[in-house]
Amino acid sequence: MAKPSIHVAIALLFHRGKVLVGWRNAEQHQGNKHEFPGGKFEEKETPIQACRREVMEEVGIDLTDWHNFDFVQHDYDDLQVNLHFFHTYVDDTQLATIVEPWTWFKREELDGLNFPKANQDIVNRLVLPQHIKITTDLSDIVQLAENTLLYWRMQLKVHELETALSALPNEQLAKIMLNVVQWQQLSKDLQQRIGFIHFKQNQLIEYQSKDRPQGVICIAACHDLSSLQQAQQIGVDAAILSPVQATNTHPDVQPLGWTQFSEFTKAMDIPVYALGGMKPSDLEQIQQHQGYGVAGISNF
Known part of the structure:
Protein backbone atom coordinates (compact mmCIF):
# COMPACT_ATOMS: atom_id res chain seq x y z
CA MET A 1 0.00 0.00 0.00
CA ALA A 2 1.40 3.39 -1.05
CA LYS A 3 2.21 5.91 1.64
CA PRO A 4 0.25 9.14 1.73
CA SER A 5 2.17 11.97 0.06
CA ILE A 6 1.95 15.66 0.90
CA HIS A 7 3.48 18.84 -0.54
CA VAL A 8 4.80 21.41 1.91
CA ALA A 9 6.13 24.94 1.38
CA ILE A 10 9.04 25.86 3.65
CA ALA A 11 10.38 29.40 4.21
CA LEU A 12 13.97 30.26 5.04
CA LEU A 13 13.88 33.80 6.45
CA PHE A 14 17.22 35.61 6.72
CA HIS A 15 18.19 38.74 8.62
CA ARG A 16 21.76 39.96 9.04
CA GLY A 17 23.18 36.49 8.50
CA LYS A 18 20.75 34.78 10.90
CA VAL A 19 17.93 32.31 10.17
CA LEU A 20 14.45 32.25 11.74
CA VAL A 21 13.64 28.96 13.52
CA GLY A 22 10.64 27.72 15.52
CA TRP A 23 9.60 24.63 17.50
CA ARG A 24 7.14 21.86 16.59
CA ASN A 25 4.74 20.89 19.37
CA ALA A 26 4.68 17.28 20.54
CA GLU A 27 1.28 16.54 18.95
CA GLN A 28 2.48 17.54 15.47
CA HIS A 29 4.07 15.15 12.95
CA GLN A 30 7.80 15.03 13.79
CA GLY A 31 6.98 16.87 17.01
CA ASN A 32 9.40 18.12 19.66
CA LYS A 33 11.79 19.31 16.97
CA HIS A 34 12.95 22.62 15.56
CA GLU A 35 11.40 23.80 12.32
CA PHE A 36 11.40 26.49 9.66
CA PRO A 37 8.11 28.29 8.94
CA GLY A 38 5.82 26.53 6.47
CA GLY A 39 2.96 24.15 5.91
CA LYS A 40 0.86 22.16 3.45
CA PHE A 41 -0.51 23.59 0.24
CA GLU A 42 -4.15 24.58 0.13
CA GLU A 43 -6.29 23.79 -2.92
CA LYS A 44 -5.12 25.55 -6.12
CA GLU A 45 -2.21 27.27 -4.36
CA THR A 46 1.18 27.53 -6.04
CA PRO A 47 4.20 26.67 -3.85
CA ILE A 48 5.15 30.34 -3.46
CA GLN A 49 1.59 31.32 -2.60
CA ALA A 50 1.52 28.62 0.06
CA CYS A 51 4.86 29.79 1.43
CA ARG A 52 3.76 33.44 1.62
CA ARG A 53 0.46 32.52 3.30
CA GLU A 54 2.10 30.23 5.86
CA VAL A 55 4.64 32.89 6.81
CA MET A 56 1.86 35.45 7.23
CA GLU A 57 -0.17 33.06 9.42
CA GLU A 58 2.70 31.64 11.49
CA VAL A 59 5.24 34.46 11.68
CA GLY A 60 3.02 37.50 11.26
CA ILE A 61 4.76 39.23 8.33
CA ASP A 62 3.83 39.44 4.65
CA LEU A 63 6.81 38.97 2.33
CA THR A 64 6.63 39.12 -1.46
CA ASP A 65 10.19 38.81 -2.83
CA TRP A 66 10.84 35.04 -2.76
CA HIS A 67 13.75 33.05 -4.22
CA ASN A 68 13.70 29.35 -5.06
CA PHE A 69 16.10 27.50 -2.76
CA ASP A 70 15.68 23.73 -3.15
CA PHE A 71 13.29 20.81 -3.41
CA VAL A 72 13.59 17.78 -1.09
CA GLN A 73 11.60 14.54 -1.16
CA HIS A 74 11.83 12.42 1.97
CA ASP A 75 10.21 9.15 3.02
CA TYR A 76 9.23 8.69 6.65
CA ASP A 77 7.82 5.37 7.87
CA ASP A 78 4.27 6.65 7.60
CA LEU A 79 4.47 9.49 5.08
CA GLN A 80 6.22 10.87 2.02
CA VAL A 81 6.87 14.62 2.19
CA ASN A 82 7.71 16.85 -0.76
CA LEU A 83 9.36 19.98 0.59
CA HIS A 84 9.50 23.13 -1.56
CA PHE A 85 12.05 25.52 -0.02
CA PHE A 86 12.09 29.26 -0.69
CA HIS A 87 14.08 32.04 0.92
CA THR A 88 13.79 35.77 1.41
CA TYR A 89 15.05 38.57 3.62
CA VAL A 90 13.44 40.33 6.57
CA ASP A 91 14.23 44.01 7.00
CA ASP A 92 14.54 45.93 10.26
CA THR A 93 11.03 47.42 10.04
CA GLN A 94 9.41 43.96 10.14
CA LEU A 95 11.21 42.54 13.18
CA ALA A 96 8.82 43.94 15.76
CA THR A 97 5.78 42.28 14.15
CA ILE A 98 7.19 38.73 14.26
CA VAL A 99 5.08 36.67 16.65
CA GLU A 100 6.57 34.42 19.35
CA PRO A 101 8.14 31.92 19.77
CA TRP A 102 10.23 32.26 16.57
CA THR A 103 13.94 32.80 17.25
CA TRP A 104 16.90 34.02 15.17
CA PHE A 105 19.90 31.66 15.05
CA LYS A 106 23.35 32.12 13.53
CA ARG A 107 24.05 29.67 10.72
CA GLU A 108 26.80 27.93 12.67
CA GLU A 109 24.30 27.30 15.49
CA LEU A 110 21.88 25.32 13.30
CA ASP A 111 23.95 22.14 13.54
CA GLY A 112 23.19 21.98 17.24
CA LEU A 113 19.41 22.09 16.77
CA ASN A 114 17.08 19.11 16.43
CA PHE A 115 15.43 19.31 12.99
CA PRO A 116 13.34 16.59 11.28
CA LYS A 117 15.45 14.31 9.07
CA ALA A 118 13.85 15.74 5.94
CA ASN A 119 15.45 19.11 6.70
CA GLN A 120 18.98 17.88 7.34
CA ASP A 121 20.31 18.43 3.80
CA ILE A 122 19.00 22.00 3.91
CA VAL A 123 20.61 22.62 7.30
CA ASN A 124 23.90 21.33 5.86
CA ARG A 125 23.56 23.85 3.01
CA LEU A 126 22.94 26.71 5.40
CA VAL A 127 25.94 25.94 7.61
CA LEU A 128 28.57 27.09 5.11
CA PRO A 129 32.30 26.34 5.51
CA GLN A 130 34.06 29.32 7.08
CA HIS A 131 37.26 29.01 5.04
CA ILE A 132 37.71 29.26 1.25
CA LYS A 133 41.04 28.19 -0.26
CA ILE A 134 41.62 29.68 -3.73
CA THR A 135 44.01 27.70 -5.91
CA THR A 136 44.87 26.58 -9.44
CA ASP A 137 45.98 23.17 -8.16
CA LEU A 138 43.13 20.66 -7.95
CA SER A 139 45.31 18.22 -6.01
CA ASP A 140 44.95 20.53 -2.99
CA ILE A 141 41.52 18.93 -2.47
CA VAL A 142 43.25 15.82 -1.07
CA GLN A 143 44.64 17.69 1.95
CA LEU A 144 41.89 20.27 2.33
CA ALA A 145 41.54 21.47 5.91
CA GLU A 146 38.34 20.88 7.87
CA ASN A 147 35.54 23.44 7.43
CA THR A 148 37.09 24.58 4.13
CA LEU A 149 35.94 24.64 0.53
CA LEU A 150 38.25 24.85 -2.47
CA TYR A 151 37.72 27.41 -5.22
CA TRP A 152 39.46 25.83 -8.22
CA ARG A 153 40.35 28.80 -10.42
CA MET A 154 41.66 27.59 -13.76
CA GLN A 155 41.18 27.77 -17.55
CA LEU A 156 40.78 24.37 -19.19
CA LYS A 157 39.10 22.97 -22.25
CA VAL A 158 35.78 21.29 -21.53
CA HIS A 159 37.03 17.73 -21.94
CA GLU A 160 40.03 18.45 -19.67
CA LEU A 161 37.73 19.92 -17.04
CA GLU A 162 35.38 16.92 -17.20
CA THR A 163 38.25 14.44 -17.02
CA ALA A 164 39.87 16.07 -13.99
CA LEU A 165 36.64 16.36 -12.03
CA SER A 166 35.27 12.92 -12.97
CA ALA A 167 38.26 11.32 -11.25
CA LEU A 168 37.23 12.71 -7.85
CA PRO A 169 34.82 11.06 -5.38
CA ASN A 170 31.53 12.78 -4.55
CA GLU A 171 32.67 13.89 -1.07
CA GLN A 172 35.51 15.89 -2.67
CA LEU A 173 33.37 17.31 -5.49
CA ALA A 174 30.94 18.59 -2.84
CA LYS A 175 33.74 20.79 -1.45
CA ILE A 176 34.73 22.33 -4.81
CA MET A 177 33.66 25.71 -6.18
CA LEU A 178 33.84 26.52 -9.91
CA ASN A 179 33.09 29.72 -11.75
CA VAL A 180 29.61 29.69 -13.25
CA VAL A 181 30.99 29.63 -16.83
CA GLN A 182 33.00 26.44 -16.19
CA TRP A 183 30.09 24.91 -14.26
CA GLN A 184 27.70 25.49 -17.16
CA GLN A 185 30.04 23.56 -19.48
CA LEU A 186 29.87 20.40 -17.38
CA SER A 187 27.56 17.47 -17.93
CA LYS A 188 24.34 17.49 -15.89
CA ASP A 189 25.70 14.68 -13.74
CA LEU A 190 28.82 16.62 -12.76
CA GLN A 191 26.85 19.83 -12.26
CA GLN A 192 24.75 18.06 -9.63
CA ARG A 193 27.83 16.77 -7.83
CA ILE A 194 29.72 20.08 -7.63
CA GLY A 195 28.98 21.81 -4.33
CA PHE A 196 29.51 25.51 -5.09
CA ILE A 197 29.28 28.01 -7.96
CA HIS A 198 31.29 31.25 -8.11
CA PHE A 199 30.14 34.47 -9.79
CA LYS A 200 32.57 37.24 -10.67
CA GLN A 201 31.27 40.73 -10.00
CA ASN A 202 30.75 41.48 -13.70
CA GLN A 203 28.84 38.20 -14.13
CA LEU A 204 26.26 39.24 -11.55
CA ILE A 205 24.89 41.86 -13.95
CA GLU A 206 23.76 39.12 -16.35
CA TYR A 207 21.62 37.32 -13.78
CA SER A 226 26.29 47.95 -4.91
CA SER A 227 27.62 44.57 -6.08
CA LEU A 228 26.84 43.08 -2.65
CA GLN A 229 23.29 44.35 -2.98
CA GLN A 230 23.02 42.92 -6.51
CA ALA A 231 24.27 39.55 -5.25
CA GLN A 232 21.66 39.49 -2.51
CA GLN A 233 18.94 40.59 -4.92
CA ILE A 234 19.44 37.60 -7.22
CA GLY A 235 19.42 35.24 -4.24
CA VAL A 236 23.00 34.04 -3.88
CA ASP A 237 23.94 32.17 -0.72
CA ALA A 238 27.00 34.23 0.22
CA ALA A 239 29.51 36.81 -1.03
CA ILE A 240 33.29 37.27 -1.02
CA LEU A 241 34.22 40.92 -0.41
CA SER A 242 37.67 42.14 -1.43
CA PRO A 243 40.24 43.48 -1.02
CA VAL A 244 40.01 44.06 2.70
CA GLN A 245 43.75 44.67 3.12
CA ALA A 246 46.51 45.57 0.65
CA THR A 247 47.84 42.65 -1.41
CA ASN A 248 50.99 41.98 -3.42
CA THR A 249 48.94 40.68 -6.35
CA HIS A 250 46.94 43.95 -6.71
CA PRO A 251 49.17 46.70 -5.23
CA ASP A 252 47.36 49.43 -7.18
CA VAL A 253 43.91 48.61 -5.73
CA GLN A 254 42.75 50.64 -2.73
CA PRO A 255 41.81 48.21 0.10
CA LEU A 256 38.50 48.59 1.90
CA GLY A 257 39.94 48.43 5.41
CA TRP A 258 38.11 47.06 8.42
CA THR A 259 35.82 50.04 8.96
CA GLN A 260 34.34 49.95 5.46
CA PHE A 261 34.22 46.14 5.45
CA SER A 262 32.16 46.26 8.65
CA GLU A 263 29.83 48.96 7.28
CA PHE A 264 29.12 46.85 4.18
CA THR A 265 28.59 43.56 6.01
CA LYS A 266 26.25 45.17 8.55
CA ALA A 267 23.97 46.16 5.68
CA MET A 268 23.71 42.61 4.27
CA ASP A 269 21.52 39.61 5.08
CA ILE A 270 23.82 37.10 3.37
CA PRO A 271 27.10 35.80 4.85
CA VAL A 272 30.19 37.71 3.69
CA TYR A 273 33.72 36.30 3.42
CA ALA A 274 36.77 38.57 3.66
CA LEU A 275 39.45 38.29 0.94
CA GLY A 276 42.65 40.24 0.38
CA GLY A 277 45.64 39.96 2.69
CA MET A 278 43.74 37.41 4.80
CA LYS A 279 44.98 34.27 6.51
CA PRO A 280 42.98 31.54 8.30
CA SER A 281 43.85 32.92 11.73
CA ASP A 282 42.06 36.19 10.83
CA LEU A 283 38.65 34.52 11.16
CA GLU A 284 37.99 35.83 14.67
CA GLN A 285 38.78 39.41 13.65
CA ILE A 286 36.57 39.06 10.55
CA GLN A 287 33.65 37.89 12.68
CA GLN A 288 34.19 40.83 15.04
CA HIS A 289 33.54 43.00 11.98
CA GLN A 290 30.29 41.16 11.11
CA GLY A 291 31.90 38.89 8.50
CA TYR A 292 31.18 35.17 8.25
CA GLY A 293 34.37 33.60 6.91
CA VAL A 294 37.79 34.05 5.37
CA ALA A 295 39.10 33.42 1.86
CA GLY A 296 42.70 33.44 0.67
CA ILE A 297 45.31 32.30 -1.80
CA SER A 298 48.95 32.44 -0.70
CA ASN A 299 48.26 32.46 3.05
CA PHE A 300 46.21 29.27 2.74
Whole structure:
Protein backbone atom coordinates (compact mmCIF):
# COMPACT_ATOMS: atom_id res chain seq x y z
CA MET A 1 0.00 0.00 0.00
CA ALA A 2 1.40 3.39 -1.05
CA LYS A 3 2.21 5.91 1.64
CA PRO A 4 0.25 9.14 1.73
CA SER A 5 2.17 11.97 0.06
CA ILE A 6 1.95 15.66 0.90
CA HIS A 7 3.48 18.84 -0.54
CA VAL A 8 4.80 21.41 1.91
CA ALA A 9 6.13 24.94 1.38
CA ILE A 10 9.04 25.86 3.65
CA ALA A 11 10.38 29.40 4.21
CA LEU A 12 13.97 30.26 5.04
CA LEU A 13 13.88 33.80 6.45
CA PHE A 14 17.22 35.61 6.72
CA HIS A 15 18.19 38.74 8.62
CA ARG A 16 21.76 39.96 9.04
CA GLY A 17 23.18 36.49 8.50
CA LYS A 18 20.75 34.78 10.90
CA VAL A 19 17.93 32.31 10.17
CA LEU A 20 14.45 32.25 11.74
CA VAL A 21 13.64 28.96 13.52
CA GLY A 22 10.64 27.72 15.52
CA TRP A 23 9.60 24.63 17.50
CA ARG A 24 7.14 21.86 16.59
CA ASN A 25 4.74 20.89 19.37
CA ALA A 26 4.68 17.28 20.54
CA GLU A 27 1.28 16.54 18.95
CA GLN A 28 2.48 17.54 15.47
CA HIS A 29 4.07 15.15 12.95
CA GLN A 30 7.80 15.03 13.79
CA GLY A 31 6.98 16.87 17.01
CA ASN A 32 9.40 18.12 19.66
CA LYS A 33 11.79 19.31 16.97
CA HIS A 34 12.95 22.62 15.56
CA GLU A 35 11.40 23.80 12.32
CA PHE A 36 11.40 26.49 9.66
CA PRO A 37 8.11 28.29 8.94
CA GLY A 38 5.82 26.53 6.47
CA GLY A 39 2.96 24.15 5.91
CA LYS A 40 0.86 22.16 3.45
CA PHE A 41 -0.51 23.59 0.24
CA GLU A 42 -4.15 24.58 0.13
CA GLU A 43 -6.29 23.79 -2.92
CA LYS A 44 -5.12 25.55 -6.12
CA GLU A 45 -2.21 27.27 -4.36
CA THR A 46 1.18 27.53 -6.04
CA PRO A 47 4.20 26.67 -3.85
CA ILE A 48 5.15 30.34 -3.46
CA GLN A 49 1.59 31.32 -2.60
CA ALA A 50 1.52 28.62 0.06
CA CYS A 51 4.86 29.79 1.43
CA ARG A 52 3.76 33.44 1.62
CA ARG A 53 0.46 32.52 3.30
CA GLU A 54 2.10 30.23 5.86
CA VAL A 55 4.64 32.89 6.81
CA MET A 56 1.86 35.45 7.23
CA GLU A 57 -0.17 33.06 9.42
CA GLU A 58 2.70 31.64 11.49
CA VAL A 59 5.24 34.46 11.68
CA GLY A 60 3.02 37.50 11.26
CA ILE A 61 4.76 39.23 8.33
CA ASP A 62 3.83 39.44 4.65
CA LEU A 63 6.81 38.97 2.33
CA THR A 64 6.63 39.12 -1.46
CA ASP A 65 10.19 38.81 -2.83
CA TRP A 66 10.84 35.04 -2.76
CA HIS A 67 13.75 33.05 -4.22
CA ASN A 68 13.70 29.35 -5.06
CA PHE A 69 16.10 27.50 -2.76
CA ASP A 70 15.68 23.73 -3.15
CA PHE A 71 13.29 20.81 -3.41
CA VAL A 72 13.59 17.78 -1.09
CA GLN A 73 11.60 14.54 -1.16
CA HIS A 74 11.83 12.42 1.97
CA ASP A 75 10.21 9.15 3.02
CA TYR A 76 9.23 8.69 6.65
CA ASP A 77 7.82 5.37 7.87
CA ASP A 78 4.27 6.65 7.60
CA LEU A 79 4.47 9.49 5.08
CA GLN A 80 6.22 10.87 2.02
CA VAL A 81 6.87 14.62 2.19
CA ASN A 82 7.71 16.85 -0.76
CA LEU A 83 9.36 19.98 0.59
CA HIS A 84 9.50 23.13 -1.56
CA PHE A 85 12.05 25.52 -0.02
CA PHE A 86 12.09 29.26 -0.69
CA HIS A 87 14.08 32.04 0.92
CA THR A 88 13.79 35.77 1.41
CA TYR A 89 15.05 38.57 3.62
CA VAL A 90 13.44 40.33 6.57
CA ASP A 91 14.23 44.01 7.00
CA ASP A 92 14.54 45.93 10.26
CA THR A 93 11.03 47.42 10.04
CA GLN A 94 9.41 43.96 10.14
CA LEU A 95 11.21 42.54 13.18
CA ALA A 96 8.82 43.94 15.76
CA THR A 97 5.78 42.28 14.15
CA ILE A 98 7.19 38.73 14.26
CA VAL A 99 5.08 36.67 16.65
CA GLU A 100 6.57 34.42 19.35
CA PRO A 101 8.14 31.92 19.77
CA TRP A 102 10.23 32.26 16.57
CA THR A 103 13.94 32.80 17.25
CA TRP A 104 16.90 34.02 15.17
CA PHE A 105 19.90 31.66 15.05
CA LYS A 106 23.35 32.12 13.53
CA ARG A 107 24.05 29.67 10.72
CA GLU A 108 26.80 27.93 12.67
CA GLU A 109 24.30 27.30 15.49
CA LEU A 110 21.88 25.32 13.30
CA ASP A 111 23.95 22.14 13.54
CA GLY A 112 23.19 21.98 17.24
CA LEU A 113 19.41 22.09 16.77
CA ASN A 114 17.08 19.11 16.43
CA PHE A 115 15.43 19.31 12.99
CA PRO A 116 13.34 16.59 11.28
CA LYS A 117 15.45 14.31 9.07
CA ALA A 118 13.85 15.74 5.94
CA ASN A 119 15.45 19.11 6.70
CA GLN A 120 18.98 17.88 7.34
CA ASP A 121 20.31 18.43 3.80
CA ILE A 122 19.00 22.00 3.91
CA VAL A 123 20.61 22.62 7.30
CA ASN A 124 23.90 21.33 5.86
CA ARG A 125 23.56 23.85 3.01
CA LEU A 126 22.94 26.71 5.40
CA VAL A 127 25.94 25.94 7.61
CA LEU A 128 28.57 27.09 5.11
CA PRO A 129 32.30 26.34 5.51
CA GLN A 130 34.06 29.32 7.08
CA HIS A 131 37.26 29.01 5.04
CA ILE A 132 37.71 29.26 1.25
CA LYS A 133 41.04 28.19 -0.26
CA ILE A 134 41.62 29.68 -3.73
CA THR A 135 44.01 27.70 -5.91
CA THR A 136 44.87 26.58 -9.44
CA ASP A 137 45.98 23.17 -8.16
CA LEU A 138 43.13 20.66 -7.95
CA SER A 139 45.31 18.22 -6.01
CA ASP A 140 44.95 20.53 -2.99
CA ILE A 141 41.52 18.93 -2.47
CA VAL A 142 43.25 15.82 -1.07
CA GLN A 143 44.64 17.69 1.95
CA LEU A 144 41.89 20.27 2.33
CA ALA A 145 41.54 21.47 5.91
CA GLU A 146 38.34 20.88 7.87
CA ASN A 147 35.54 23.44 7.43
CA THR A 148 37.09 24.58 4.13
CA LEU A 149 35.94 24.64 0.53
CA LEU A 150 38.25 24.85 -2.47
CA TYR A 151 37.72 27.41 -5.22
CA TRP A 152 39.46 25.83 -8.22
CA ARG A 153 40.35 28.80 -10.42
CA MET A 154 41.66 27.59 -13.76
CA GLN A 155 41.18 27.77 -17.55
CA LEU A 156 40.78 24.37 -19.19
CA LYS A 157 39.10 22.97 -22.25
CA VAL A 158 35.78 21.29 -21.53
CA HIS A 159 37.03 17.73 -21.94
CA GLU A 160 40.03 18.45 -19.67
CA LEU A 161 37.73 19.92 -17.04
CA GLU A 162 35.38 16.92 -17.20
CA THR A 163 38.25 14.44 -17.02
CA ALA A 164 39.87 16.07 -13.99
CA LEU A 165 36.64 16.36 -12.03
CA SER A 166 35.27 12.92 -12.97
CA ALA A 167 38.26 11.32 -11.25
CA LEU A 168 37.23 12.71 -7.85
CA PRO A 169 34.82 11.06 -5.38
CA ASN A 170 31.53 12.78 -4.55
CA GLU A 171 32.67 13.89 -1.07
CA GLN A 172 35.51 15.89 -2.67
CA LEU A 173 33.37 17.31 -5.49
CA ALA A 174 30.94 18.59 -2.84
CA LYS A 175 33.74 20.79 -1.45
CA ILE A 176 34.73 22.33 -4.81
CA MET A 177 33.66 25.71 -6.18
CA LEU A 178 33.84 26.52 -9.91
CA ASN A 179 33.09 29.72 -11.75
CA VAL A 180 29.61 29.69 -13.25
CA VAL A 181 30.99 29.63 -16.83
CA GLN A 182 33.00 26.44 -16.19
CA TRP A 183 30.09 24.91 -14.26
CA GLN A 184 27.70 25.49 -17.16
CA GLN A 185 30.04 23.56 -19.48
CA LEU A 186 29.87 20.40 -17.38
CA SER A 187 27.56 17.47 -17.93
CA LYS A 188 24.34 17.49 -15.89
CA ASP A 189 25.70 14.68 -13.74
CA LEU A 190 28.82 16.62 -12.76
CA GLN A 191 26.85 19.83 -12.26
CA GLN A 192 24.75 18.06 -9.63
CA ARG A 193 27.83 16.77 -7.83
CA ILE A 194 29.72 20.08 -7.63
CA GLY A 195 28.98 21.81 -4.33
CA PHE A 196 29.51 25.51 -5.09
CA ILE A 197 29.28 28.01 -7.96
CA HIS A 198 31.29 31.25 -8.11
CA PHE A 199 30.14 34.47 -9.79
CA LYS A 200 32.57 37.24 -10.67
CA GLN A 201 31.27 40.73 -10.00
CA ASN A 202 30.75 41.48 -13.70
CA GLN A 203 28.84 38.20 -14.13
CA LEU A 204 26.26 39.24 -11.55
CA ILE A 205 24.89 41.86 -13.95
CA GLU A 206 23.76 39.12 -16.35
CA TYR A 207 21.62 37.32 -13.78
CA GLN A 208 18.17 37.90 -12.39
CA SER A 209 16.62 35.96 -9.51
CA LYS A 210 14.89 33.51 -11.87
CA ASP A 211 18.22 32.70 -13.58
CA ARG A 212 20.06 31.67 -10.43
CA PRO A 213 21.09 27.98 -10.69
CA GLN A 214 19.03 25.78 -8.38
CA GLY A 215 20.16 23.06 -6.00
CA VAL A 216 23.73 24.38 -5.67
CA ILE A 217 25.34 26.94 -3.36
CA CYS A 218 26.14 30.21 -5.15
CA ILE A 219 28.85 32.59 -3.90
CA ALA A 220 29.52 35.96 -5.55
CA ALA A 221 32.74 37.98 -5.70
CA CYS A 222 32.05 41.62 -4.79
CA HIS A 223 34.17 44.75 -4.40
CA ASP A 224 31.66 47.38 -3.29
CA LEU A 225 28.27 47.81 -1.65
CA SER A 226 26.29 47.95 -4.91
CA SER A 227 27.62 44.57 -6.08
CA LEU A 228 26.84 43.08 -2.65
CA GLN A 229 23.29 44.35 -2.98
CA GLN A 230 23.02 42.92 -6.51
CA ALA A 231 24.27 39.55 -5.25
CA GLN A 232 21.66 39.49 -2.51
CA GLN A 233 18.94 40.59 -4.92
CA ILE A 234 19.44 37.60 -7.22
CA GLY A 235 19.42 35.24 -4.24
CA VAL A 236 23.00 34.04 -3.88
CA ASP A 237 23.94 32.17 -0.72
CA ALA A 238 27.00 34.23 0.22
CA ALA A 239 29.51 36.81 -1.03
CA ILE A 240 33.29 37.27 -1.02
CA LEU A 241 34.22 40.92 -0.41
CA SER A 242 37.67 42.14 -1.43
CA PRO A 243 40.24 43.48 -1.02
CA VAL A 244 40.01 44.06 2.70
CA GLN A 245 43.75 44.67 3.12
CA ALA A 246 46.51 45.57 0.65
CA THR A 247 47.84 42.65 -1.41
CA ASN A 248 50.99 41.98 -3.42
CA THR A 249 48.94 40.68 -6.35
CA HIS A 250 46.94 43.95 -6.71
CA PRO A 251 49.17 46.70 -5.23
CA ASP A 252 47.36 49.43 -7.18
CA VAL A 253 43.91 48.61 -5.73
CA GLN A 254 42.75 50.64 -2.73
CA PRO A 255 41.81 48.21 0.10
CA LEU A 256 38.50 48.59 1.90
CA GLY A 257 39.94 48.43 5.41
CA TRP A 258 38.11 47.06 8.42
CA THR A 259 35.82 50.04 8.96
CA GLN A 260 34.34 49.95 5.46
CA PHE A 261 34.22 46.14 5.45
CA SER A 262 32.16 46.26 8.65
CA GLU A 263 29.83 48.96 7.28
CA PHE A 264 29.12 46.85 4.18
CA THR A 265 28.59 43.56 6.01
CA LYS A 266 26.25 45.17 8.55
CA ALA A 267 23.97 46.16 5.68
CA MET A 268 23.71 42.61 4.27
CA ASP A 269 21.52 39.61 5.08
CA ILE A 270 23.82 37.10 3.37
CA PRO A 271 27.10 35.80 4.85
CA VAL A 272 30.19 37.71 3.69
CA TYR A 273 33.72 36.30 3.42
CA ALA A 274 36.77 38.57 3.66
CA LEU A 275 39.45 38.29 0.94
CA GLY A 276 42.65 40.24 0.38
CA GLY A 277 45.64 39.96 2.69
CA MET A 278 43.74 37.41 4.80
CA LYS A 279 44.98 34.27 6.51
CA PRO A 280 42.98 31.54 8.30
CA SER A 281 43.85 32.92 11.73
CA ASP A 282 42.06 36.19 10.83
CA LEU A 283 38.65 34.52 11.16
CA GLU A 284 37.99 35.83 14.67
CA GLN A 285 38.78 39.41 13.65
CA ILE A 286 36.57 39.06 10.55
CA GLN A 287 33.65 37.89 12.68
CA GLN A 288 34.19 40.83 15.04
CA HIS A 289 33.54 43.00 11.98
CA GLN A 290 30.29 41.16 11.11
CA GLY A 291 31.90 38.89 8.50
CA TYR A 292 31.18 35.17 8.25
CA GLY A 293 34.37 33.60 6.91
CA VAL A 294 37.79 34.05 5.37
CA ALA A 295 39.10 33.42 1.86
CA GLY A 296 42.70 33.44 0.67
CA ILE A 297 45.31 32.30 -1.80
CA SER A 298 48.95 32.44 -0.70
CA ASN A 299 48.26 32.46 3.05
CA PHE A 300 46.21 29.27 2.74
